[in-house]
Amino acid sequence: MTPTLSSLGKDLVGLEDLSAAQIRTILDTAEPFKEISERRIKKVPVLRGKTIVNLFLEPSTRTRISFEFAEKRLSADTVNLTAEGSSVVKGETLVDTARNLEAMRIDMVVIRHGASGAARFLADRIPSNVVNAGDGAHEHPTQGLLDILTIRDHLGGVAGRRVCIVGDILHSRVARSNIFGLLKLGAEVAVCGPLTLLPLGIDALGVRVFRRVEDAIEWADVLNVLRLQLERMTAGFVPSLREYNRFYGISSRRLARAGKELLILHPGPMNRGVEIDSDVADSPYSVILGQVTNGVAVRMAVLYLLAGGAPEAAEAAKRRGVG
Amino acid sequence: MNTRPRLLRGGRIVDPAGGLDTVLDLLIADGKVAAVGAGLEAPEAAEVTDCGGRVVVPGLIDLHVHLREPGGEHKETIATGARAAAAGGYTSVCAMPNTDPVIDSPAMVGFVAAAGRAAGLARVYPVGALSVGQEGERLTEIGELVGAGAVAVTDDGHPVMDSGLMRMALEYAQAFGVPVADHAEDLGLSRRGAMNEGLVSARLGLSGKPNAAEDVHIARDLLVAELTGGHIHLQHVSTRQGVELIRQAKARGVRVTAEATPHHLLLTDDAVDGYRTEAKMNPPLRTEPDRRAVEAGFLDGTLDTLATDHAPHHYDEKEQAFDDAPFGVVGLETALGLMLTHFVASGKMTMVTLVERMSTQPARAFGLPGGTLREGAAADVTVIDPSVRWRVDASEFHSRGLNTPFGGMRLTGRAELTLVDGKAVHGRGGQEGA
Numbered sequence: 001m002t003p004t005l006s007s008l009g010k011d012l013v014g015l016e017d018l019s020a021a022q023i024r025t026i027l028d029t030a031e032p033f034k035e036i037s038e039r040r041i042k043k044v045p046v047l048r049g050k051t052i053v054n055l056f057l058e059p060s061t062r063t064r065i066s067f068e069f070a071e072k073r074l075s076a077d078t079v080n081l082t083a084e085g086s087s088v089v090k091g092e093t094l095v096d097t098a099r100n101l102e103a104m105r106i107d108m109v110v111i112r113h114g115a116s117g118a119a120r121f122l123a124d125r126i127p128s129n130v131v132n133a134g135d136g137a138h139e140h141p142t143q144g145l146l147d148i149l150t151i152r153d154h155l156g157g158v159a160g161r162r163v164c165i166v167g168d169i170l171h172s173r174v175a176r177s178n179i180f181g182l183l184k185l186g187a188e189v190a191v192c193g194p195l196t197l198l199p200l201g202i203d204a205l206g207v208r209v210f211r212r213v214e215d216a217i218e219w220a221d222v223l224n225v226l227r228l229q230l231e232r233m234t235a236g237f238v239p240s241l242r243e244y245n246r247f248y249g250i251s252s253r254r255l256a257r258a259g260k261e262l263l264i265l266h267p268g269p270m271n272r273g274v275e276i277d278s279d280v281a282d283s284p285y286s287v288i289l290g291q292v293t294n295g296v297a298v299r300m301a302v303l304y305l306l307a308g309g310a311p312e313a314a315e316a317a318k319r320r321g322v323g
Numbered sequence: 324m325n326t327r328p329r330l331l332r333g334g335r336i337v338d339p340a341g342g343l344d345t346v347l348d349l350l351i352a353d354g355k356v357a358a359v360g361a362g363l364e365a366p367e368a369a370e371v372t373d374c375g376g377r378v379v380v381p382g383l384i385d386l387h388v389h390l391r392e393p394g395g396e397h398k399e400t401i402a403t404g405a406r407a408a409a410a411g412g413y414t415s416v417c418a419m420p421n422t423d424p425v426i427d428s429p430a431m432v433g434f435v436a437a438a439g440r441a442a443g444l445a446r447v448y449p450v451g452a453l454s455v456g457q458e459g460e461r462l463t464e465i466g467e468l469v470g471a472g473a474v475a476v477t478d479d480g481h482p483v484m485d486s487g488l489m490r491m492a493l494e495y496a497q498a499f500g501v502p503v504a505d506h507a508e509d510l511g512l513s514r515r516g517a518m519n520e521g522l523v524s525a526r527l528g529l530s531g532k533p534n535a536a537e538d539v540h541i542a543r544d545l546l547v548a549e550l551t552g553g554h555i556h557l558q559h560v561s562t563r564q565g566v567e568l569i570r571q572a573k574a575r576g577v578r579v580t581a582e583a584t585p586h587h588l589l590l591t592d593d594a595v596d597g598y599r600t601e602a603k604m605n606p607p608l609r610t611e612p613d614r615r616a617v618e619a620g621f622l623d624g625t626l627d628t629l630a631t632d633h634a635p636h637h638y639d640e641k642e643q644a645f646d647d648a649p650f651g652v653v654g655l656e657t658a659l660g661l662m663l664t665h666f667v668a669s670g671k672m673t674m675v676t677l678v679e680r681m682s683t684q685p686a687r688a689f690g691l692p693g694g695t696l697r698e699g700a701a702a703d704v705t706v707i708d709p710s711v712r713w714r715v716d717a718s719e720f721h722s723r724g725l726n727t728p729f730g731g732m733r734l735t736g737r738a739e740l741t742l743v744d745g746k747a748v749h750g751r752g753g754q755e756g757a
Binding site: 158 | 492520521522524525526527528529530533597598639642643644645646647
């Protein structure tokens with residue numbers, strides 16, 4: 001099937017590739033889709049007859065489920081493929097897997113892969129629309145979009161807001177998508193974490209670097225707290241989780257000292273007591289569950305737009321209900 | 324050699340070893356240079372080649388190629404590599420020992436040498452492993468490797484992390500007159516880096532190898548060479564600090580020779596953008612200040628040899644996500660054209676200096692025959708057409724490896740005829756070939 005040229009182009013590989021206008025289009029299109037998830041019958045027919053393959057070659061729970069809800073609520077037919085029990089473990093290459101799927105006449109592939117650049121690799125080789133659901137340490141654009149949408153919901157806008165991403169920036173695709181997306185929309189962006197977990201020369205991307213989390217809290221309107229993966233400790237990037245929590249953990253004590261209200265985001269899954277304390281995660285400042293809800297709406301918007309849906313018709317599409 | 328005599332008539336003969344840069348004739352008989360002079364008579368039955376407008380140089384020598392045999396014949400064989408070399412104007416190549424099995428015994432050295440002779444194209448000189456199995460633990464029988472034909476020892480591809488082992492190699496190899504070739508990389512600093520560590524790696528989310536991983540190893544081995552009086556040959560230098568360390572060591576009289584590669588001279592890590600695996604090699608492409616420093620070092624002779632680090636891979640191996648693709652680019656069939664276009668034609672370097680970097684000095688560094696057109700020398704000769712325009716098209720390569728970062732580039736100048744022992748091993752443009 002020939003892909004339809006959408007306002008986003010053929011694929012969504014990363015926010016670095018999008019213009020500010022394109023990012024706004026996705027966020028605006030997500031607005032009407034939010035409401036669909038609140039209905040008793042959570043379904044509209046805009047992707048009826050479209051086949052989407054969720055190719056998750058790296059473990060994922062929330063992103064995979066969020067995409068699947070988004071696809072089903074738009075009435076697409078979906079197939080899930082994970083690394084375990086598939087031809088991938090039999091040594092099939094990524095490009096062969098993709099071409100085989102392509103031969104079954106699919107319309108879109110949502111890909112999660114452990115290698116940076118895997119989504120671009122696939123997008124360049126198959127005519128279907130490709131949506132990056134996280135590639136290595138490169139980008140996770142729908143996560144970046146849902147984070148930005150959540151900030152916009154709570155602060156009324158993004159431009160001029162100060163957002164600090166805290167934690168393991170080096171290995172984080174969420175960090176990169178947030179940095180690229182937020183900067184395009186005019187936010188001020190900073191990162192904070194142990195230097196072992198910050199890419200050398202990250203400031204050249206246009207972000208501030210804070211070495212002390214107290215300084216970051218002082219400066220920021222929003223903290224996006226990244227998960228500290230346990231294997232970072234065994235690899236020696238941080239000496240211990242206890243020490244990480246002591247110097248970089250977001251605690252209510254630290255927040256209280258700043259004497260202002262901060263919005264707290266976390267892409268999940270959380271390590272309570274490591275990068276974020278429970279009293280923060282469960283506080284009114286935390287919008288973590290709002291992020292999850294927005295995730296479905298943002299992904300619906302992305303799929304709808306890539307399929308050729310007109311941004312201005314999203315409101316009308318929503319009203320059509322199940323045909 | 325009982326081939327017909329051959330007269331190369333009226334070419335510009337550039338032979339830095341003999342101090343020649345003049346339009347002359349060159350007569351080859353019995354596989355050797357018989358005479359160089361003006362208005363030479365063609366002997367009876369001689370084949371006469373008109374070299375008007377051509378440059379006649381001592382055959383090019385590449386001190387650093389990976390021919391993949393044994394064990395990686397799907398990537399390249401000694402014969403296909405030697406064919407690619409001849410097509411690129413090379414009459415001699417030095418084959419790195421990181422094959423499977425490793426070239427760490429006299430028998431394995433003998434195998435490479437014999438396969439090279441059997442191919443009968445460019446000469447193939449084996450380089451032996453520095454440590455048994457390239458495991459970095461104990462020295463190979465360097466004396467016996469040299470006896471079997473090895474021209475240097477190295478653990479290329481597997482950096483020697485034990486400074487004490489490097490010291491012993493630099494001491495022990497001196498008795499046999501061979502240099503220790505050194506892939507300088509501190510593995511603790513480079514970790515699992517897939518490209519240069521810098522802004523591009525930060526953007527792409529790829530793990531990086533910092534300059535310092537190469538620099539600390541270069542610094543260490545220059546100091547160990549100074550301590551021992553051994554000859555260190557630093558391979559594929561890619562960093563600005565590395566070039567400066569070598570410059571300083573040379574000024575102190577340390578016995579050091581060093582390579583620049585065409586890709587580090589011409590490209591930066593921007594070429595990786597888009598996750599282009601054909602721009603993935605080790606050491607990685609660095610930044611523009613590094614590229615400029617490598618160029619300056621190549622121009623002033625700090626980096627006194629050009630080497631390609633020809634590293635062929637199968638198409639499927641490079642057709643992967645960046646992290647999963649192997650390191651390496653091919654170079655034998657593009658190096659001369661790239662250098663003629665971007666260094667000689669652009670006026671950065673004279674033809675004489677280029678020949679010094681690509682033939683004279685490589686021969687000296689590894690003590691190889693060749694690198695000269697003096698009378699009596701083996702007739703290893705490259706005839707260059709300096710004005711032919713062509714476009715790099717990997718599908719036309721003789722190498723099995725198509726992994727070039729220069730695909731599609733338009734170049735001016737290339738080898739038209741390559742002679743080894745007076746015998747044509749490559750010819751194009753109306754010239755006879757193998």
